[in-house]
Amino acid sequence: MAEQSHGGLNDALSWLALTEGLVQLDAPRSFADNMGNLINGVAPTRPLPTPFPVSPNDFAAAMAEMDQVRREDPWLVQALRSDHAGELAAVYIYRGARDAARLRPLPEGVHHFVNQHLETERGHLHYFETLLERRERSWLSPVWLVAGYALGFLPTLAGPHALYTTIHAVETYVEEHYNHHITPLLARGPKNAYPKLTAALQEFCSDEVEHAVDAGDRYGFRQLEDDLQGITLARAWSFIVRHGSATAVAIAKQI
């Protein structure tokens, strides 16, 4: 009976496409332990999750850098917590968009756009889930997950332009967000003790720029520029999404 109701819950979560994140929220410490083995020269017993955006050696070096981050730069742990929350939301934005795109006829390009970006975001999320200990992640992860899903699902139901406006607004904000912590790290020059971590953040940031450009391109750059400057729904929605994302990041840094 208990198993049956558990199955029912799983079915409901699967329908909402939420299970992957919930499983991941519970799983990743073993991957971090595995990286500890790699640092200590012991053969890894478990592979990294796929897709994974950096090489195992670069990731092992970043894991080693994290020890110093935890001791000397708690502000960066906070920033990484918000990165994890943001990437979790990003995966679910695209999963929400993918599910909504199945409910109404949309051009093939929309599906391609969503699936390609989703794959990149999954890599980003795997990185932070493996890097951070559970206690270092946001307690509000389920909230970010559901909010992300809604933010992808609802605009996609409204149509491709609403989806592209949303993605352009989110990804433009995420670029700014990453640069808030990349810039002070780069300013340390050769004294930056976290080169592998910084390089990964730079790589993810440039992926987010590509996502924003792709969304703008598909919307039509000239048209988007005009719509974001005029008194339009796109401008109002873009404002809400960017400020909502900034608020979520500020909260995720704290809890």
Ligand SMILES: [Fe+2]
């Ligand atoms: Fe991302």
Ligand SMILES: [Fe+2]
């Ligand atoms: Fe992105």
